[in-house]
Amino acid sequence: MNDTITAIATPTGEGGVNIIRISGTDASAIAQKLFRTPAGKPAKEFIAHKTHFGSIHDPATGDCIDEVVLTWFQAPKSYTGEDVIEICAHGGVFVSSRILGLALDHGAHPAEPGEFTRRAFINGRIDLSQAEAVADLISAASDKALQSAMAQLKGHLSKKLNTLYDRLLSVLSQIEAAIDFPEEGLDFQKRETSIDEVQRVRDEIDLLTSTYRQGKIFREGASVALVGKPNVGKSSLLNALLQENRAIVTPHPGTTRDTLEERVRIRDTHINIVDSAGLRKHPETIEEEGIRRTRSAIERADLVLVIFDGSQSLDENDELIYGAVGDKSRLVMINKCDLPEMWSADDLKLKMNMENPIFISVKEESGLNTLIDAIYNHIIGEKKFGETIFITRERHRAHLAEASAALSKTLDSLEQKLSEEFVATDLDIAMNHLAAILGKAVENDLLDQIFNSFCIGK
Ligand SMILES: Nc1nc2c(ncn2[C@@H]2O[C@H](COP(=O)(O)OP(=O)(O)OP(=O)(O)O)[C@@H](O)[C@H]2O)c(=O)[nH]1
Ligand SMILES: [Mg+2]
Structure with missing residues (x-):
C-alpha cells in the first residue's frame, strides 16, 4: 500500500485520448521527472487541482513522447485519497504504453486490477458498498442498472445501513449498562422499548432484503428462457x-x-x-x-x-x-x-x-x-420506484439475512427475559453483518475477490 502505482486508466485501443494514472506519495516526483513545460523546461512544481499543458520526455534520451495535459490531485482530495497524477495523452496504444513504461522506470509499480478503488476504500474515501457500486457503474448496461449503481455510489445504501447500525448500537449500550450494573438490570420499560426498536430495525432490514430480486435484475438483467x-x-x-x-x-x-x-x-x-x-x-x-x-x-x-x-x-x-x-x-x-x-x-x-x-x-x-x-x-412492472434503495448483490443480501436472523434471536432472548449477555451477543452479530456490507473489518481475501473483478486502472 505504500508503493506508488500506475496504470493506463482508459481501455486499450485507439481513441481520442488515453489517461495514465499514477497514485501514491511519489506520484508528483515521478511526473516532475517526465514532464516539460511548453518552453521545454521542467515544471518547478505542479499546482494542485489545475491542469498543466506540456509534454512528456524520456529523461534518458531526451526524446519527446507526446504532448499532454497533466493534472495533480493533491492528497487527500483525490480519487484514491493519495497524491494522484493524471496524464492525459493522445489516444494510441504505443504512446500510452511508452508513458506508462517511463512511470514504471522512475519508481512506480504496476497497479493491480481495481487497486486505485481499493486504495480509495482503504483510505476511507468510500466504503465497500460504494466501491462495489463503482464496478457496477462501469459494467452498467441499462438506465436502471446505472441509476441503482449511482444511488449506491452516492452513499444512499451506506447511509441507510449506518443509521440502522447506530440504532442497534443505542439498544446495545442499554443492554451493556444492564450487564455492567446487574443490580439495576434491564427494567420493564427499557426491555419493552428495546424490543420495539429491534423489531423496527429488523423490519427495515427485511424490507431492504426484499428489494434484492428487483435489484439483481437491474444490475445483471433478468434471465429469460425461451422454451418449447x-x-x-x-x-x-x-x-x-x-x-x-x-x-x-x-x-x-x-x-x-x-x-x-x-x-x-x-x-x-x-x-x-x-x-x-x-x-x-x-x-x-x-x-x-x-x-x-x-x-x-x-x-x-x-x-x-x-x-x-x-x-x-x-x-x-x-x-x-x-x-x-x-x-x-x-x-x-x-x-x-x-x-x-x-x-x-x-x-x-x-x-x-x-x-x-x-x-x-x-x-x-x-x-x-x-x-x-x-x-x-x-x-419491472408499472411500479414507480422513486427513492427506493435496492440491494443488488448477493453478498449484501446474505449479510442482511444473517443480521435479520440474529435480531430474531435477540428478540427471543429479550422476550424470554434471558440473560442480557445473550441479547448483547446476538445484537453484536447483527451489527457486524451490517458493518461487513460497508467493509468494516472484512478479510483481505474478500477484498481481493471484490477488487479483482475490476479492470486495471480503476
Ligand atoms: N410461417 C412461419 N414460420 C416460422 C415462424 N417462426 C419461425 N418459423 C420457421 O419455423 C422453422 C423453425 O424455426 P426455428 O427458429 O429454428 O425453431 P426452433 O424452435 O428454434 O427449433 P429447434 O432449434 O429445432 O428447437 C424455421 O423454418 C422458421 O423459418 C413464423 O412466425 N411463421
Ligand atoms: Mg432453435
Missing part, C-alpha cells in the same frame, strides 16, 4: 428480439443443440435471453445434453417464455413443457399466426393449463411489441 418443443420458432424469436441473425434457424426440428445466451435491451433495462434446444420425448443422443441444459436454463430463469406452434397440432412434446416449466413465472406465446391455426387458445387452456397466450408471427413480425411490453411488465 423443436421447430416452434424459438431461435427465430431470439433473432427477432436481437434484430440480428444470431442463432441458426432451419425448417428441421432439433436445430438448436446448445443453450445460447444474448443480452437484449428493453426500454430502460436489459434481459439476458437464453435460446435452448427444443424439448421432445425421443431426442437424438446429441440432443439429450442440450435438453438437460434447457432444463437448467429454466431453473435459473426469472421468466420463461413458453412457445407453441399454432400451425401444428398439439402433441406429446408440447405436453412435456408443462412439467418442465413447473411453477416458474411464465409468458405463453402462440407463434406462426401467419399460417392457418390448428387449434385455439381454449385448447391450450384445456390440454396444457396455460392461459392468456400472446399471438405472434415472428415471420411477419406481428405481436412482437405486445410481447416486449409483457416481458417488461413482468420483470
Whole structure:
C-alpha cells in the first residue's frame, strides 16, 4: 500500500485520448521527472487541482513522447485519497504504453486490477458498498442498472445501513449498562422499548432484503428462457428480439443443440435471453445434453417464455413443457399466426393449463411489441420506484439475512427475559453483518475477490 502505482486508466485501443494514472506519495516526483513545460523546461512544481499543458520526455534520451495535459490531485482530495497524477495523452496504444513504461522506470509499480478503488476504500474515501457500486457503474448496461449503481455510489445504501447500525448500537449500550450494573438490570420499560426498536430495525432490514430480486435484475438483467418443443420458432424469436441473425434457424426440428445466451435491451433495462434446444420425448443422443441444459436454463430463469406452434397440432412434446416449466413465472406465446391455426387458445387452456397466450408471427413480425411490453411488465412492472434503495448483490443480501436472523434471536432472548449477555451477543452479530456490507473489518481475501473483478486502472 505504500508503493506508488500506475496504470493506463482508459481501455486499450485507439481513441481520442488515453489517461495514465499514477497514485501514491511519489506520484508528483515521478511526473516532475517526465514532464516539460511548453518552453521545454521542467515544471518547478505542479499546482494542485489545475491542469498543466506540456509534454512528456524520456529523461534518458531526451526524446519527446507526446504532448499532454497533466493534472495533480493533491492528497487527500483525490480519487484514491493519495497524491494522484493524471496524464492525459493522445489516444494510441504505443504512446500510452511508452508513458506508462517511463512511470514504471522512475519508481512506480504496476497497479493491480481495481487497486486505485481499493486504495480509495482503504483510505476511507468510500466504503465497500460504494466501491462495489463503482464496478457496477462501469459494467452498467441499462438506465436502471446505472441509476441503482449511482444511488449506491452516492452513499444512499451506506447511509441507510449506518443509521440502522447506530440504532442497534443505542439498544446495545442499554443492554451493556444492564450487564455492567446487574443490580439495576434491564427494567420493564427499557426491555419493552428495546424490543420495539429491534423489531423496527429488523423490519427495515427485511424490507431492504426484499428489494434484492428487483435489484439483481437491474444490475445483471433478468434471465429469460425461451422454451418449447423443436421447430416452434424459438431461435427465430431470439433473432427477432436481437434484430440480428444470431442463432441458426432451419425448417428441421432439433436445430438448436446448445443453450445460447444474448443480452437484449428493453426500454430502460436489459434481459439476458437464453435460446435452448427444443424439448421432445425421443431426442437424438446429441440432443439429450442440450435438453438437460434447457432444463437448467429454466431453473435459473426469472421468466420463461413458453412457445407453441399454432400451425401444428398439439402433441406429446408440447405436453412435456408443462412439467418442465413447473411453477416458474411464465409468458405463453402462440407463434406462426401467419399460417392457418390448428387449434385455439381454449385448447391450450384445456390440454396444457396455460392461459392468456400472446399471438405472434415472428415471420411477419406481428405481436412482437405486445410481447416486449409483457416481458417488461413482468420483470419491472408499472411500479414507480422513486427513492427506493435496492440491494443488488448477493453478498449484501446474505449479510442482511444473517443480521435479520440474529435480531430474531435477540428478540427471543429479550422476550424470554434471558440473560442480557445473550441479547448483547446476538445484537453484536447483527451489527457486524451490517458493518461487513460497508467493509468494516472484512478479510483481505474478500477484498481481493471484490477488487479483482475490476479492470486495471480503476
Ligand atoms: N410461417 C412461419 N414460420 C416460422 C415462424 N417462426 C419461425 N418459423 C420457421 O419455423 C422453422 C423453425 O424455426 P426455428 O427458429 O429454428 O425453431 P426452433 O424452435 O428454434 O427449433 P429447434 O432449434 O429445432 O428447437 C424455421 O423454418 C422458421 O423459418 C413464423 O412466425 N411463421
Ligand atoms: Mg432453435
